[in-house]
Amino acid sequence: MSSNPLRHALSRMGGRDPHENHRSATPLELFFDLTFVIAFGVAGSQFAHAIAEAHFGAGLLGFSFAMFAVIWAWINFTWFASAYDTDDWVFRVVTMVQLLGVLILAMGIEPMFHSLVEGEHVDNAVMVGGYVIMRLALVFQWLRAAQQDPARRQTCQRYAAYLGVVQLGWIAVLVIQADIPTTFLVAAPLFILEMAAPYAAERGMRTPWHAHHIAERYGLLAIIALGECLIGAIETLRAIVANHGWSVDAALVGFGGTALAFGMWWIYFIVPAGPALHHQRHRSFFFGYGHMPMFAAIAATGAGLHVVAYYIDHEAHISAAVAVASIAVPVALFKLSLTWLFSVMICVDRTVLAVAAGVVVAMAGSVGLAAAGVSVPACLLVIVLTLGVSIVIDEKRGTERMNAALEKMKAGA
Numbered sequence: 287m288s289s290n291p292l293r294h295a296l297s298r299m300g301g302r303d304p305h306e307n308h309r310s311a312t313p314l315e316l317f318f319d320l321t322f323v324i325a326f327g328v329a330g331s332q333f334a335h336a337i338a339e340a341h342f343g344a345g346l347l348g349f350s351f352a353m354f355a356v357i358w359a360w361i362n363f364t365w366f367a368s369a370y371d372t373d374d375w376v377f378r379v380v381t382m383v384q385l386l387g388v389l390i391l392a393m394g395i396e397p398m399f400h401s402l403v404e405g406e407h408v409d410n411a412v413m414v415g416g417y418v419i420m421r422l423a424l425v426f427q428w429l430r431a432a433q434q435d436p437a438r439r440q441t442c443q444r445y446a447a448y449l450g451v452v453q454l455g456w457i458a459v460l461v462i463q464a465d466i467p468t469t470f471l472v473a474a475p476l477f478i479l480e481m482a483a484p485y486a487a488e489r490g491m492r493t494p495w496h497a498h499h500i501a502e503r504y505g506l507l508a509i510i511a512l513g514e515c516l517i518g519a520i521e522t523l524r525a526i527v528a529n530h531g532w533s534v535d536a537a538l539v540g541f542g543g544t545a546l547a548f549g550m551w552w553i554y555f556i557v558p559a560g561p562a563l564h565h566q567r568h569r570s571f572f573f574g575y576g577h578m579p580m581f582a583a584i585a586a587t588g589a590g591l592h593v594v595a596y597y598i599d600h601e602a603h604i605s606a607a608v609a610v611a612s613i614a615v616p617v618a619l620f621k622l623s624l625t626w627l628f629s630v631m632i633c634v635d636r637t638v639l640a641v642a643a644g645v646v647v648a649m650a651g652s653v654g655l656a657a658a659g660v661s662v663p664a665c666l667l668v669i670v671l672t673l674g675v676s677i678v679i680d681e682k683r684g685t686e687r688m689n690a691a692l693e694k695m696k697a698g699a
Contacts, residue, residue, distance in 0.1 A: 298434050302370065311503055312367075314381060315364075322360055332349075333352075359384075368503070383423040384423045388416065408466055408469040428445040437491060441488055455476045497560060500563060501560035545670045559573075561696075583619040606659075610656040617649055622642055628688075
Protein backbone atom coordinates (compact mmCIF):
# COMPACT_ATOMS: atom_id res chain seq x y z
CA MET A 287 0.00 0.00 0.00
CA SER A 288 1.31 3.45 -0.93
CA SER A 289 2.21 5.80 1.93
CA ASN A 290 1.13 8.79 -0.15
CA PRO A 291 -2.38 9.85 0.96
CA LEU A 292 -3.13 11.47 -2.41
CA ARG A 293 -4.73 9.08 -4.88
CA HIS A 294 -3.63 11.18 -7.86
CA ALA A 295 -0.17 12.15 -6.62
CA LEU A 296 2.63 12.79 -9.08
CA SER A 297 3.59 9.77 -11.14
CA ARG A 298 6.55 9.24 -13.40
CA MET A 299 5.63 9.72 -17.05
CA GLY A 300 7.69 6.82 -18.30
CA GLY A 301 5.29 5.51 -20.94
CA ARG A 302 2.43 3.02 -20.72
CA ASP A 303 2.69 -0.65 -21.61
CA PRO A 304 1.49 -0.91 -25.26
CA HIS A 305 0.34 -4.49 -24.58
CA GLU A 306 -1.45 -3.77 -21.30
CA ASN A 307 -4.46 -6.04 -20.75
CA HIS A 308 -7.96 -4.58 -20.56
CA ARG A 309 -6.81 -1.05 -21.45
CA SER A 310 -9.84 1.16 -21.98
CA ALA A 311 -10.83 4.82 -22.13
CA THR A 312 -10.55 6.68 -18.83
CA PRO A 313 -13.24 8.89 -17.26
CA LEU A 314 -10.98 11.89 -17.99
CA GLU A 315 -10.82 11.00 -21.68
CA LEU A 316 -14.59 10.63 -21.81
CA PHE A 317 -15.01 14.00 -20.09
CA PHE A 318 -12.55 15.57 -22.52
CA ASP A 319 -14.60 14.19 -25.44
CA LEU A 320 -17.67 16.07 -24.23
CA THR A 321 -16.10 19.30 -25.46
CA PHE A 322 -16.01 17.83 -28.95
CA VAL A 323 -19.75 17.25 -28.80
CA ILE A 324 -20.02 21.04 -28.61
CA ALA A 325 -17.45 21.63 -31.35
CA PHE A 326 -19.10 19.17 -33.75
CA GLY A 327 -22.49 20.68 -32.98
CA VAL A 328 -21.42 24.27 -33.69
CA ALA A 329 -19.56 23.33 -36.88
CA GLY A 330 -22.49 21.23 -38.12
CA SER A 331 -25.12 23.87 -37.45
CA GLN A 332 -23.07 26.61 -39.12
CA PHE A 333 -22.40 24.38 -42.13
CA ALA A 334 -26.12 23.59 -42.41
CA HIS A 335 -27.06 27.26 -42.24
CA ALA A 336 -24.52 28.14 -44.94
CA ILE A 337 -25.81 25.40 -47.27
CA ALA A 338 -29.44 26.37 -46.65
CA GLU A 339 -28.55 29.94 -47.65
CA ALA A 340 -26.82 28.63 -50.80
CA HIS A 341 -23.35 29.73 -49.62
CA PHE A 342 -21.85 26.47 -50.81
CA GLY A 343 -18.21 27.53 -51.24
CA ALA A 344 -17.98 29.44 -47.96
CA GLY A 345 -19.83 26.69 -46.11
CA LEU A 346 -17.60 23.90 -47.40
CA LEU A 347 -14.42 25.90 -46.76
CA GLY A 348 -15.48 26.84 -43.24
CA PHE A 349 -16.59 23.31 -42.39
CA SER A 350 -13.34 21.81 -43.71
CA PHE A 351 -11.26 24.29 -41.70
CA ALA A 352 -13.29 23.70 -38.53
CA MET A 353 -13.24 19.90 -38.90
CA PHE A 354 -9.48 19.82 -39.40
CA ALA A 355 -8.87 21.95 -36.32
CA VAL A 356 -11.29 20.00 -34.13
CA ILE A 357 -10.38 16.48 -35.24
CA TRP A 358 -6.64 17.13 -35.35
CA ALA A 359 -6.69 18.54 -31.82
CA TRP A 360 -8.52 15.41 -30.64
CA ILE A 361 -6.10 13.10 -32.45
CA ASN A 362 -3.07 14.78 -30.87
CA PHE A 363 -4.46 14.44 -27.35
CA THR A 364 -5.65 10.87 -27.89
CA TRP A 365 -2.37 9.40 -29.13
CA PHE A 366 -0.36 11.20 -26.44
CA ALA A 367 -2.71 9.98 -23.71
CA SER A 368 -2.57 6.43 -25.03
CA ALA A 369 1.20 6.49 -24.60
CA TYR A 370 1.71 8.66 -21.49
CA ASP A 371 -1.49 8.99 -19.44
CA THR A 372 -0.37 8.97 -15.79
CA ASP A 373 -3.73 10.21 -14.45
CA ASP A 374 -1.88 12.19 -11.79
CA TRP A 375 -2.91 15.68 -10.80
CA VAL A 376 -0.53 17.39 -13.25
CA PHE A 377 -1.86 15.39 -16.19
CA ARG A 378 -5.42 16.17 -15.12
CA VAL A 379 -4.84 19.91 -14.71
CA VAL A 380 -3.03 20.22 -18.04
CA THR A 381 -5.85 18.27 -19.70
CA MET A 382 -8.28 20.80 -18.21
CA VAL A 383 -6.30 23.54 -19.96
CA GLN A 384 -6.60 21.63 -23.23
CA LEU A 385 -10.32 21.22 -22.57
CA LEU A 386 -10.61 24.99 -22.13
CA GLY A 387 -8.80 25.45 -25.44
CA VAL A 388 -11.35 23.24 -27.22
CA LEU A 389 -14.23 25.29 -25.82
CA ILE A 390 -12.57 28.53 -26.97
CA LEU A 391 -11.98 27.01 -30.40
CA ALA A 392 -15.66 26.03 -30.58
CA MET A 393 -16.66 29.62 -29.73
CA GLY A 394 -14.63 30.84 -32.70
CA ILE A 395 -16.28 28.60 -35.30
CA GLU A 396 -19.38 30.77 -35.79
CA PRO A 397 -17.55 34.07 -36.42
CA MET A 398 -15.18 32.22 -38.77
CA PHE A 399 -18.15 31.00 -40.85
CA HIS A 400 -19.72 34.45 -40.89
CA SER A 401 -16.50 36.05 -42.11
CA LEU A 402 -16.22 33.55 -44.97
CA VAL A 403 -19.80 34.22 -46.03
CA GLU A 404 -19.17 37.98 -45.99
CA GLY A 405 -16.09 37.34 -48.09
CA GLU A 406 -13.72 40.01 -46.80
CA HIS A 407 -11.30 38.20 -44.50
CA VAL A 408 -11.06 35.12 -42.27
CA ASP A 409 -12.04 35.88 -38.69
CA ASN A 410 -10.22 32.96 -37.10
CA ALA A 411 -8.67 34.79 -34.14
CA VAL A 412 -10.72 33.00 -31.48
CA MET A 413 -10.28 29.61 -33.15
CA VAL A 414 -6.52 29.99 -33.42
CA GLY A 415 -6.36 31.33 -29.86
CA GLY A 416 -8.09 28.24 -28.52
CA TYR A 417 -5.93 26.02 -30.70
CA VAL A 418 -2.72 27.61 -29.43
CA ILE A 419 -3.84 27.11 -25.82
CA MET A 420 -4.41 23.42 -26.50
CA ARG A 421 -1.10 22.97 -28.25
CA LEU A 422 0.98 24.83 -25.66
CA ALA A 423 -0.50 22.53 -23.01
CA LEU A 424 0.43 19.56 -25.21
CA VAL A 425 3.97 20.90 -25.64
CA PHE A 426 4.26 20.97 -21.85
CA GLN A 427 3.13 17.34 -21.73
CA TRP A 428 5.72 16.30 -24.32
CA LEU A 429 8.50 18.12 -22.45
CA ARG A 430 7.47 16.39 -19.25
CA ALA A 431 7.56 13.03 -21.04
CA ALA A 432 10.98 13.88 -22.48
CA GLN A 433 12.32 14.49 -19.00
CA GLN A 434 10.84 11.37 -17.43
CA ASP A 435 11.18 8.84 -20.28
CA PRO A 436 14.89 8.78 -21.19
CA ALA A 437 14.48 5.96 -23.74
CA ARG A 438 12.19 8.14 -25.90
CA ARG A 439 13.58 11.54 -24.94
CA GLN A 440 14.52 12.55 -28.48
CA THR A 441 11.12 11.57 -29.84
CA CYS A 442 9.31 13.62 -27.18
CA GLN A 443 11.62 16.59 -27.69
CA ARG A 444 11.01 16.50 -31.42
CA TYR A 445 7.26 16.55 -30.81
CA ALA A 446 7.57 19.57 -28.52
CA ALA A 447 9.83 21.43 -30.95
CA TYR A 448 7.73 20.76 -34.05
CA LEU A 449 4.47 21.68 -32.33
CA GLY A 450 6.00 24.90 -31.00
CA VAL A 451 7.23 25.95 -34.44
CA VAL A 452 3.86 25.31 -36.08
CA GLN A 453 2.08 27.33 -33.39
CA LEU A 454 4.31 30.29 -34.20
CA GLY A 455 3.14 29.91 -37.77
CA TRP A 456 -0.54 30.04 -36.75
CA ILE A 457 0.12 33.17 -34.68
CA ALA A 458 1.77 34.72 -37.75
CA VAL A 459 -1.40 34.02 -39.76
CA LEU A 460 -3.32 36.11 -37.24
CA VAL A 461 -0.89 38.98 -37.50
CA ILE A 462 -1.00 39.10 -41.30
CA GLN A 463 -4.77 39.88 -41.48
CA ALA A 464 -4.98 39.17 -45.21
CA ASP A 465 -7.92 38.43 -47.50
CA ILE A 466 -9.44 34.94 -47.70
CA PRO A 467 -7.31 33.49 -50.56
CA THR A 468 -4.07 34.81 -49.08
CA THR A 469 -4.95 33.54 -45.59
CA PHE A 470 -5.55 30.00 -46.78
CA LEU A 471 -2.51 30.15 -49.06
CA VAL A 472 -0.36 30.99 -46.04
CA ALA A 473 -2.14 28.41 -43.89
CA ALA A 474 -1.72 25.55 -46.39
CA PRO A 475 1.92 24.81 -45.40
CA LEU A 476 0.86 24.83 -41.74
CA PHE A 477 -1.72 22.12 -42.40
CA ILE A 478 1.01 20.03 -44.04
CA LEU A 479 3.45 20.64 -41.19
CA GLU A 480 0.81 19.73 -38.62
CA MET A 481 0.25 16.34 -40.23
CA ALA A 482 3.94 15.77 -40.89
CA ALA A 483 5.00 16.43 -37.29
CA PRO A 484 4.06 13.00 -35.85
CA TYR A 485 5.74 11.17 -38.73
CA ALA A 486 8.93 13.22 -38.35
CA ALA A 487 8.95 12.97 -34.55
CA GLU A 488 8.57 9.19 -34.48
CA ARG A 489 11.17 8.37 -37.12
CA GLY A 490 13.31 6.75 -34.42
CA MET A 491 11.97 5.39 -31.16
CA ARG A 492 8.16 5.13 -31.33
CA THR A 493 5.84 6.18 -28.52
CA PRO A 494 4.15 3.31 -26.58
CA TRP A 495 0.54 3.81 -27.70
CA HIS A 496 -1.95 0.98 -27.17
CA ALA A 497 -3.69 -0.36 -30.30
CA HIS A 498 -6.96 -1.50 -28.71
CA HIS A 499 -7.16 1.69 -26.64
CA ILE A 500 -6.70 3.81 -29.76
CA ALA A 501 -9.35 1.81 -31.64
CA GLU A 502 -11.80 2.28 -28.76
CA ARG A 503 -11.11 6.02 -28.61
CA TYR A 504 -11.73 6.41 -32.35
CA GLY A 505 -14.94 4.45 -32.03
CA LEU A 506 -16.10 6.74 -29.24
CA LEU A 507 -15.46 9.84 -31.35
CA ALA A 508 -17.43 8.24 -34.20
CA ILE A 509 -20.35 7.81 -31.80
CA ILE A 510 -20.04 11.45 -30.73
CA ALA A 511 -20.18 12.53 -34.39
CA LEU A 512 -23.19 10.26 -34.94
CA GLY A 513 -24.94 12.16 -32.17
CA GLU A 514 -25.14 15.05 -34.64
CA CYS A 515 -27.13 12.81 -36.96
CA LEU A 516 -29.66 12.06 -34.22
CA ILE A 517 -29.97 15.76 -33.38
CA GLY A 518 -30.45 16.51 -37.09
CA ALA A 519 -33.13 13.82 -37.32
CA ILE A 520 -35.05 15.36 -34.42
CA GLU A 521 -34.77 18.83 -35.97
CA THR A 522 -36.11 17.54 -39.29
CA LEU A 523 -38.99 15.72 -37.60
CA ARG A 524 -39.81 18.81 -35.55
CA ALA A 525 -39.94 20.91 -38.72
CA ILE A 526 -42.43 18.56 -40.39
CA VAL A 527 -44.67 18.25 -37.34
CA ALA A 528 -44.63 22.02 -36.75
CA ASN A 529 -45.70 22.73 -40.35
CA HIS A 530 -47.93 19.81 -41.21
CA GLY A 531 -48.60 17.84 -38.03
CA TRP A 532 -48.02 14.12 -37.70
CA SER A 533 -48.18 12.40 -41.08
CA VAL A 534 -46.64 9.63 -43.17
CA ASP A 535 -43.83 12.02 -44.15
CA ALA A 536 -43.18 12.74 -40.48
CA ALA A 537 -42.99 9.03 -39.73
CA LEU A 538 -40.62 8.49 -42.67
CA VAL A 539 -38.32 11.29 -41.53
CA GLY A 540 -38.34 10.15 -37.90
CA PHE A 541 -37.54 6.61 -38.90
CA GLY A 542 -35.14 7.59 -41.68
CA GLY A 543 -33.01 9.96 -39.65
CA THR A 544 -32.68 7.54 -36.75
CA ALA A 545 -32.05 4.56 -39.04
CA LEU A 546 -29.44 6.56 -40.94
CA ALA A 547 -27.41 7.17 -37.78
CA PHE A 548 -27.90 3.56 -36.69
CA GLY A 549 -26.83 2.26 -40.10
CA MET A 550 -23.65 4.33 -40.13
CA TRP A 551 -22.89 3.11 -36.60
CA TRP A 552 -23.36 -0.50 -37.69
CA ILE A 553 -21.19 -0.09 -40.77
CA TYR A 554 -18.38 1.58 -38.82
CA PHE A 555 -18.20 -1.12 -36.16
CA ILE A 556 -18.21 -4.01 -38.65
CA VAL A 557 -14.49 -3.36 -39.04
CA PRO A 558 -12.48 -4.91 -36.15
CA ALA A 559 -10.24 -1.89 -35.76
CA GLY A 560 -8.53 -3.01 -32.55
CA PRO A 561 -7.12 -6.36 -33.78
CA ALA A 562 -6.26 -4.88 -37.18
CA LEU A 563 -4.25 -2.03 -35.67
CA HIS A 564 -2.67 -4.35 -33.09
CA HIS A 565 -1.30 -6.62 -35.81
CA GLN A 566 -0.34 -3.74 -38.11
CA ARG A 567 1.16 -1.10 -35.88
CA HIS A 568 3.21 0.15 -38.85
CA ARG A 569 -0.04 1.44 -40.37
CA SER A 570 -0.79 3.69 -37.40
CA PHE A 571 -0.41 6.92 -39.39
CA PHE A 572 -2.83 5.72 -42.04
CA PHE A 573 -5.29 4.61 -39.36
CA GLY A 574 -5.10 7.95 -37.57
CA TYR A 575 -5.25 10.18 -40.63
CA GLY A 576 -7.66 7.97 -42.58
CA HIS A 577 -10.36 8.58 -40.00
CA MET A 578 -10.36 12.35 -40.54
CA PRO A 579 -12.55 12.39 -43.69
CA MET A 580 -14.75 9.73 -42.09
CA PHE A 581 -15.40 11.78 -38.95
CA ALA A 582 -16.03 14.87 -41.08
CA ALA A 583 -18.47 12.90 -43.26
CA ILE A 584 -20.44 11.72 -40.22
CA ALA A 585 -20.68 15.26 -38.87
CA ALA A 586 -21.64 16.54 -42.33
CA THR A 587 -24.44 13.97 -42.52
CA GLY A 588 -25.87 15.42 -39.32
CA ALA A 589 -25.57 18.88 -40.85
CA GLY A 590 -27.37 17.58 -43.94
CA LEU A 591 -30.32 16.52 -41.80
CA HIS A 592 -30.38 20.07 -40.41
CA VAL A 593 -30.45 21.34 -44.01
CA VAL A 594 -33.49 19.16 -44.73
CA ALA A 595 -35.15 20.66 -41.65
CA TYR A 596 -34.50 24.16 -43.02
CA TYR A 597 -35.90 23.08 -46.39
CA ILE A 598 -39.08 21.64 -44.90
CA ASP A 599 -39.48 24.74 -42.73
CA HIS A 600 -39.27 26.84 -45.93
CA GLU A 601 -36.23 28.62 -44.51
CA ALA A 602 -33.81 27.40 -47.18
CA HIS A 603 -32.97 28.96 -50.54
CA ILE A 604 -32.09 25.68 -52.20
CA SER A 605 -33.80 23.00 -54.26
CA ALA A 606 -34.97 19.62 -53.01
CA ALA A 607 -32.10 17.99 -54.89
CA VAL A 608 -29.54 20.08 -53.01
CA ALA A 609 -31.24 19.28 -49.72
CA VAL A 610 -31.02 15.54 -50.43
CA ALA A 611 -27.45 15.91 -51.71
CA SER A 612 -26.45 17.46 -48.38
CA ILE A 613 -27.12 14.02 -46.89
CA ALA A 614 -26.27 11.74 -49.81
CA VAL A 615 -22.81 13.18 -50.52
CA PRO A 616 -21.40 12.81 -46.96
CA VAL A 617 -22.95 9.32 -46.67
CA ALA A 618 -21.14 8.33 -49.86
CA LEU A 619 -17.90 9.86 -48.54
CA PHE A 620 -18.34 7.96 -45.28
CA LYS A 621 -18.77 4.64 -47.07
CA LEU A 622 -15.81 5.27 -49.38
CA SER A 623 -13.57 6.31 -46.47
CA LEU A 624 -14.46 3.23 -44.45
CA THR A 625 -13.96 0.96 -47.46
CA TRP A 626 -10.53 2.53 -48.00
CA LEU A 627 -9.69 1.94 -44.34
CA PHE A 628 -10.92 -1.66 -44.56
CA SER A 629 -8.90 -2.35 -47.71
CA VAL A 630 -5.63 -1.05 -46.27
CA MET A 631 -5.97 -2.30 -42.70
CA ILE A 632 -7.63 -5.67 -43.38
CA CYS A 633 -7.67 -6.81 -47.01
CA VAL A 634 -8.84 -5.84 -50.49
CA ASP A 635 -12.15 -7.59 -51.10
CA ARG A 636 -14.12 -7.33 -54.35
CA THR A 637 -17.45 -7.68 -52.59
CA VAL A 638 -16.69 -4.81 -50.22
CA LEU A 639 -15.52 -2.63 -53.11
CA ALA A 640 -18.61 -3.48 -55.14
CA VAL A 641 -20.88 -2.62 -52.23
CA ALA A 642 -19.13 0.75 -51.82
CA ALA A 643 -19.58 1.48 -55.53
CA GLY A 644 -23.25 0.51 -55.26
CA VAL A 645 -23.75 2.88 -52.34
CA VAL A 646 -22.23 5.77 -54.31
CA VAL A 647 -24.50 5.05 -57.29
CA ALA A 648 -27.55 4.83 -55.03
CA MET A 649 -26.66 8.13 -53.35
CA ALA A 650 -26.47 9.80 -56.76
CA GLY A 651 -29.79 8.16 -57.60
CA SER A 652 -31.46 9.62 -54.51
CA VAL A 653 -30.42 13.10 -55.61
CA GLY A 654 -31.77 12.38 -59.09
CA LEU A 655 -35.09 11.27 -57.62
CA ALA A 656 -35.34 14.52 -55.68
CA ALA A 657 -34.63 16.51 -58.86
CA ALA A 658 -37.40 14.54 -60.58
CA GLY A 659 -39.94 15.58 -57.97
CA VAL A 660 -39.89 12.70 -55.48
CA SER A 661 -40.46 13.93 -51.92
CA VAL A 662 -37.47 14.52 -49.67
CA PRO A 663 -38.64 12.02 -47.00
CA ALA A 664 -38.93 9.32 -49.69
CA CYS A 665 -35.42 10.11 -50.93
CA LEU A 666 -34.16 9.85 -47.35
CA LEU A 667 -35.75 6.41 -47.16
CA VAL A 668 -33.85 5.38 -50.31
CA ILE A 669 -30.58 6.38 -48.61
CA VAL A 670 -31.47 4.38 -45.51
CA LEU A 671 -32.50 1.30 -47.48
CA THR A 672 -29.24 1.45 -49.41
CA LEU A 673 -27.24 1.39 -46.18
CA GLY A 674 -29.38 -1.48 -44.94
CA VAL A 675 -28.64 -3.56 -48.05
CA SER A 676 -24.92 -2.80 -47.74
CA ILE A 677 -24.95 -3.97 -44.11
CA VAL A 678 -26.60 -7.27 -45.04
CA ILE A 679 -24.06 -7.95 -47.80
CA ASP A 680 -21.08 -6.94 -45.67
CA GLU A 681 -22.29 -9.09 -42.78
CA LYS A 682 -22.89 -12.16 -44.98
CA ARG A 683 -19.92 -12.00 -47.33
CA GLY A 684 -17.46 -9.29 -46.30
CA THR A 685 -16.84 -10.66 -42.81
CA GLU A 686 -15.71 -14.06 -44.11
CA ARG A 687 -12.73 -12.61 -45.95
CA MET A 688 -12.09 -10.21 -43.09
CA ASN A 689 -11.89 -12.97 -40.48
CA ALA A 690 -9.56 -14.99 -42.71
CA ALA A 691 -7.29 -11.97 -43.17
CA LEU A 692 -7.16 -11.35 -39.40
CA GLU A 693 -6.25 -14.98 -38.76
CA LYS A 694 -3.47 -14.67 -41.31
CA MET A 695 -2.17 -11.52 -39.58
CA LYS A 696 -2.27 -13.26 -36.22
CA ALA A 697 -0.38 -16.28 -37.54
CA GLY A 698 2.33 -14.05 -39.03
CA ALA A 699 2.73 -11.94 -35.90
